[in-house]
Amino acid sequence: MAKDKTNNNYTGNQSYWGQVLSRLRKNKMAMISLYILIIIIALCIIIPIISPYEIQTTNLSGKDQKPNSRHLLGTDLIGRDIFTRLFYAGRISLGIALATVIIECVIGVVLGSLSGFYGGIIDSIIMRITEMFMSFPFMIICITVVAVFGNSIPNLILVLAILSWPNIARIVRGQILVLREMEYMEACEALGISDLRRIFKHLLPNVSAYVIVYATLGMASVILVETSLSFLGLGVSPPTPTWGNMIQEARNILIIQQKWWYWVPPGTAIFISVMCFNILGDGIRDALDPKMMR
Amino acid sequence: MRYYILRRIIQIIPVLIGIIFILFFILEQAPGTPVSYMMHPRMTPEQKAELEEKLGLDIPWYERFVNYIKEASQGNLGYSSTHKKPVTEVIGNYAGPTLLLALVSLTISIFIGIPAGIISAVKQHTVIDNILTVMSFIGISIPSFFFGLLLLKAFAVDIQLFPLFGLKDPLLMSDNIFVKIKDIAWHLVLPSIVLGLNSTASFMRYTRSSMLEVIKQDYIRTARAKGLKEKTIIYRHAFRNGIIPLITLLGFWIPLLLSGAIVTESIFALPGLGKISVEAAMSRNYPLILGINSILAILTLIGSLVADILYALADPRIRYD
Amino acid sequence: MDKKLLEVKNLKTYFYSDGVIIKSVDDLSFYVNEGETLGIVGESGCGKSVACLSLARLVETPPGKYEYGEILFKGEDLLRVSDARIRQIRGNDISFIFQEPMTSLNPVFKIGRQISEVLILHRGISKEEAYEESIRMLELVKIPNPERVVNDYPFALSGGMRQRVMIAMALACKPGLLIADEPTSNLDVTIQAQVLDLMNELKEKINTSIIFITHDLDVIAEMSDRVMVMYAGKVVEEASTNEILKNPRHPYTVGLINSKPNMAKEGTRLNVIPGNVPDLSNLPPGCSFHPRCDKAMDICKRVIPDEKLLYEGRHRISCWLYAD
Numbered sequence: 001m002a003k004d005k006t007n008n009n010y011t012g013n014q015s016y017w018g019q020v021l022s023r024l025r026k027n028k029m030a031m032i033s034l035y036i037l038i039i040i041i042a043l044c045i046i047i048p049i050i051s052p053y054e055i056q057t058t059n060l061s062g063k064d065q066k067p068n069s070r071h072l073l074g075t076d077l078i079g080r081d082i083f084t085r086l087f088y089a090g091r092i093s094l095g096i097a098l099a100t101v102i103i104e105c106v107i108g109v110v111l112g113s114l115s116g117f118y119g120g121i122i123d124s125i126i127m128r129i130t131e132m133f134m135s136f137p138f139m140i141i142c143i144t145v146v147a148v149f150g151n152s153i154p155n156l157i158l159v160l161a162i163l164s165w166p167n168i169a170r171i172v173r174g175q176i177l178v179l180r181e182m183e184y185m186e187a188c189e190a191l192g193i194s195d196l197r198r199i200f201k202h203l204l205p206n207v208s209a210y211v212i213v214y215a216t217l218g219m220a221s222v223i224l225v226e227t228s229l230s231f232l233g234l235g236v237s238p239p240t241p242t243w244g245n246m247i248q249e250a251r252n253i254l255i256i257q258q259k260w261w262y263w264v265p266p267g268t269a270i271f272i273s274v275m276c277f278n279i280l281g282d283g284i285r286d287a288l289d290p291k292m293m294r
Numbered sequence: 295m296r297y298y299i300l301r302r303i304i305q306i307i308p309v310l311i312g313i314i315f316i317l318f319f320i321l322e323q324a325p326g327t328p329v330s331y332m333m334h335p336r337m338t339p340e341q342k343a344e345l346e347e348k349l350g351l352d353i354p355w356y357e358r359f360v361n362y363i364k365e366a367s368q369g370n371l372g373y374s375s376t377h378k379k380p381v382t383e384v385i386g387n388y389a390g391p392t393l394l395l396a397l398v399s400l401t402i403s404i405f406i407g408i409p410a411g412i413i414s415a416v417k418q419h420t421v422i423d424n425i426l427t428v429m430s431f432i433g434i435s436i437p438s439f440f441f442g443l444l445l446l447k448a449f450a451v452d453i454q455l456f457p458l459f460g461l462k463d464p465l466l467m468s469d470n471i472f473v474k475i476k477d478i479a480w481h482l483v484l485p486s487i488v489l490g491l492n493s494t495a496s497f498m499r500y501t502r503s504s505m506l507e508v509i510k511q512d513y514i515r516t517a518r519a520k521g522l523k524e525k526t527i528i529y530r531h532a533f534r535n536g537i538i539p540l541i542t543l544l545g546f547w548i549p550l551l552l553s554g555a556i557v558t559e560s561i562f563a564l565p566g567l568g569k570i571s572v573e574a575a576m577s578r579n580y581p582l583i584l585g586i587n588s589i590l591a592i593l594t595l596i597g598s599l600v601a602d603i604l605y606a607l608a609d610p611r612i613r614y615d
Numbered sequence: 616m617d618k619k620l621l622e623v624k625n626l627k628t629y630f631y632s633d634g635v636i637i638k639s640v641d642d643l644s645f646y647v648n649e650g651e652t653l654g655i656v657g658e659s660g661c662g663k664s665v666a667c668l669s670l671a672r673l674v675e676t677p678p679g680k681y682e683y684g685e686i687l688f689k690g691e692d693l694l695r696v697s698d699a700r701i702r703q704i705r706g707n708d709i710s711f712i713f714q715e716p717m718t719s720l721n722p723v724f725k726i727g728r729q730i731s732e733v734l735i736l737h738r739g740i741s742k743e744e745a746y747e748e749s750i751r752m753l754e755l756v757k758i759p760n761p762e763r764v765v766n767d768y769p770f771a772l773s774g775g776m777r778q779r780v781m782i783a784m785a786l787a788c789k790p791g792l793l794i795a796d797e798p799t800s801n802l803d804v805t806i807q808a809q810v811l812d813l814m815n816e817l818k819e820k821i822n823t824s825i826i827f828i829t830h831d832l833d834v835i836a837e838m839s840d841r842v843m844v845m846y847a848g849k850v851v852e853e854a855s856t857n858e859i860l861k862n863p864r865h866p867y868t869v870g871l872i873n874s875k876p877n878m879a880k881e882g883t884r885l886n887v888i889p890g891n892v893p894d895l896s897n898l899p900p901g902c903s904f905h906p907r908c909d910k911a912m913d914i915c916k917r918v919i920p921d922e923k924l925l926y927e928g929r930h931r932i933s934c935w936l937y938a939d
Contacts, residue, residue, distance in 0.1 A: 132309050535721070
C-alpha cells in the first residue's frame with residue numbers, strides 16, 4: 001500500500017492562546033495601539049524621574065508660557081508645568097480606570113458565571129438586577145451618587161465599577177450559556193468529568209478571553225466617564241490633576257481662543273488612550289474568532 | 295402579540311419601583327438631612343424639628359418611600375426649594391431643549407450611521423471601508439467635551455459661524471416664528487454634532503458588523519441565485535435581517551443620549567435637564583434629583599419596551615413565543 | 616443525437632488568499648444534454664460545488680477568479696456575458712437548490728413572497744398572479760395546504776418541507792437547467808427518498824436537465840443518467856451511470872465504490888482509500904491522486920494524465936493506466 005505523502009498545513013500544534021496571539025500580531029492597527037499605550041503608561045510611570053518639576057510647583061512669573069524648550073507643553077495660569085501635570089494626571093485617570101475595570105470584572109465574572117451555570121431563579125434575579133442597572137442613565141446616577149457620597153477617588157472607583165459590572169456579567173453569562181450547550185461539554189459529561197473540572201478547564205479559558213476583550217474596551221469607557229465627570233467638576237477635584245479637570249480650566253473663552261496648550265494636550269491624551277484601548281480590544285476580539293480571515 | 299406587550303408592561307413596573315427604591319436608599323445615606331443645608335447656625339432644636347416635620351422628614355424612610363410612590367403615581371414629585379417650584383414644573387421647563395437635542399442627535403445617528411455601516415459592510419476591505427472604520431473609532435473615542443471645545447474654537451471663536459452658547463439669542467427681537475426657529479436651530483447645530491458623534495459612530499459599527507454577519511448567510515446566496523440585483527439583495531434581503539439586532543440597541547440608546555446630554559449642555563450652556571441635574575447634584579437638591587432620575591428611568595424603560603415591540607414586529611420568529 | 620444544453624470547456628476557477636492560490640476547479644470540461652441528469656461525485660473539497668457555482672458566476676470574486684475557460688449555455692458564453700444578462704439567466708434559465716434547507720430561505724419573508732419574487736422578476740407578472748402561481752408551484756412539489764403555507768414563514772416548516780419550497784422556487788420559471796448541490800444530504804433518509812422521487816417526477820413534467828452533486832453513490836445510482844467523478848478540481852472519470860457503477864476504471868472510482876459498506880461482506884474490514892484529500896493550494900506534482908493510489912507508476916508522479924476516451928467515446932478517463 002502506498003504511504004500517504006500528502007502535505008497538509010496544520011495549525012493544530014499551536015496552543016489556543018498561541019493561535020490567538022499570532023492572529024493578533026497580524027493586526028497592525030491593534031499592535032500600533034498596544035505600543036502607543038505602552039509608551040503612554042511608561043511615561044506616566046517614569047514622569048517623576050524625567051521631569052524637573054512637581055505638579056504643585058508654581059511659578060507666577062513664568063505663567064501662561066507657550067510650549068518652549070524648558071516647558072515642553074507650556075505652563076498654566078499659575079505657572080505649573082503642563083507636561084508634568086499631564087502625565088501625573090495620566091496616572092490618576094489610568095489608575096482609576098484600571099481599578100474600576102478589575103473590580104467590575106471580578107463582580108461581573110462571579111455573578112455572570114453563577115447566572116449562566118445554574119440558571120433558574122438565580123439567573124432570573126441576577127438578570128433583573130442587570131436590567132435595572134442598565135436602565136439607569138449612567139451619568140445621572142454617577143452624579144447623584146457623587147453628590148451624596150462625595151467625590152473621593154475610592155468613591156469614584158466604586159461607583160463606576162458598580163454601574164459597569166452588569167455589562168460584564170451579561171457577556172460572561174452569554175458565553176457560558178453558549179458553551180454549556182456545545183457538544184463537547186456534553187461529551188465531557190458523558191466521559192464523567194466532574195463539574196468543577198468542567199468549569200475550570202473548559203469553560204473559563206473561553207470565557208476569560210471575552211472578559212479580556214471587554215475589560216480592554218471597559219478601560220476606554222471608564223476613562224471617558226471619569227474624565228467627563230472631572231470636567232463637570234463632579235469627579236476628581238483640583239489640585240489633583242486628571243485629564244478631565246485639566247480641561248475644566250478651558251471653560252473660558254479667552255483660554256479656548258488663545259491658550260490651546262491648557263486643554264488640547266489633556267484632551268488629546270484622553271482621545272489617544274481611549275482610541276488605542278478601543279482598537280486593541282476590538283483587535284483581540286477579532287483574533288478570538290477563528291473564522292476571521294482577512 | 296397584545297399579550298406580549300401587556301406582559302412586558304407588567305414586567306417594567308417592578309423594575310421601575312426597584313430603581314426608585316435604590317435611588318431613595320442612596321439619597322438616604324447622605325450625611326446630614328436636607329434640612330442641614332437650610333439651617334442657620336442659630337436655629338433652635340425646636341425650629342429644626344418643626345422644619346423637619348414640615349418637610350416630612352420625621353417619618354421613617356421606608357414610609358416616605360411608599361408615600362413618594364403614591365404621590366408620584368398621581369403626578370406629584372415633590373418640591374424644589376432652589377427653584378421655588380414643584381419638581382414636575384421644573385422638569386417640564388427644562389426638558390424641552392434636552393429632548394430636542396436628543397431627538398436631533400438620534401436622527402443624525404440613524405440617517406448617517408446606519409447607511410454608513412451598510413456601505414462599510416458591502417465594501418469591506420476597500421479604502422472606503424477603512425476610512426469609515428477609522429472615523430467610527432474616532433467617533434467613539436473622542437471625549438465629547440473635548441470635541442465640543444474643538445468645534446467651539448473652530449466655528450464659534452476663530453470663525454464666528456455659530457453662536458457660542460445658549461439656546462436663543464437674548465438680543466433677538468422678532469415675533470416671526472421662522473426667525474425664532476432658525477435662531478434655535480442655529481444654536482443647536484454644534485451641540486447636536488457633538489452629542490450625535492458618539493451614537494453615529496456606534497450605530498455605524500453595529501450596523502457594519504450585523505450586515506457582515508448577514509451577508510455571509512445562505513439565504514443571501516439563494517437570493518443571488520434567483521437573479522436579483524445586488525442593490526435589492528443588500529437593501530431588502532440583507533438589511534431586513536441586519537437591522538434586527540440594531541433595534542434592540544435603540545432601547546438602550548435613550549439613557550446613553552441623555553447621559554451624553556449632560557456634558558453637551560454644560561459646554562454649550564443649554565438650559566436643559568442635563569444642566570439642572572448637575573446643579574441639583576451640587577446643591578444637594580434631593581427632590582429634584584430623585585424626580586429627574588425617576589422620569590429618566592421611566593423614559594428608558596418605555597424606550598426598551600418600544601424596542602422590544604419593534605423587535606417583535608421585525609423578526610417573525612419571536613412573535614410566536 | 617442528443618442536443619447539448621450546456622458545454623463547459625477547460626474551466627479554471629481559482630481562489631487567491633494570503634499569497635496562496637487554491638485551484639478549486641482546474642481545467643474542467645464536461646457537457647449536459649437536454650433532458651438528462653448528470654451526477655457529479657467526489658469527496659469534500661474536490662471542487663464540485665465551485666464548478667457549479669461558476670456556471671452562473673455565483674462564486675465570490677474576490678477571493679475567487681474565473682481564470683480561464685468557456686461555459687456555453689444555449690449558445691452564450693456565460694463567463695463573458697454582461698452582469699445584467701447573467702442575472703436574467705439566474706433563477707430563470709439556470710436554477711439552484713442547495714444543501715442546507717434550514718438556512719437557505721430568508722427567515723423574515725413569507726414563503727409566498729419568496730417564490731413570487733422570482734416570478735415577478737423574470738416573468739414580469741403582477742403580484743396577485745405571482746401569488747396564485749406560487750400556490751400552484753407548492754402544489755406541484757406536493758406540499759399539503761399550500762394556501763396556508765404560502766403565508767407562513769420558513770421557521771414554521773420542517774427541513775423536508777423547506778427543501779420542497781426551494782425546489783418550487785427553483786422551478787417556478789421553468790428553467791432549462793437545475794443544479795442541485797447535495798440537496799438531500801441533510802435530510803432524513805425517508806424524506807430524502809420522497810424528495811428525490813419528486814425531483815425525477817418534476818424533471819419529466821417541466822423538461823429540465825439536472826446537474827446533481829452528491830457524495831452518495833446510491834443517490835447517484837437512482838438519479839443520474841451519466842456520472843462524472845471529480846478529484847482535486849479535475850475530472851478523473853466520466854461515463855453512464857451503469858458503466859461507472861459496474862465497470863469503474865479509475866483507481867479512485869474503484870476505491871469509492873468499494874468503500875461502501877456491503878452487507879454481503881459482513882465480517883470483513885471496511886475498505887478505505889488511504890490518506891487524505893489533498894491541500895488544493897499545494898497539490899502534488901503529476902496526477903493529484905498518486906499519493907493515495909495503489910497502482911501509481913513513476914509517470915503518475917511527474918506528469919498530469921491526459922484525457923482518454925474509451926469504448927467509442929462513452930467512457931472518459933484521466934489515468935496513465937489507460938494511456939494507450
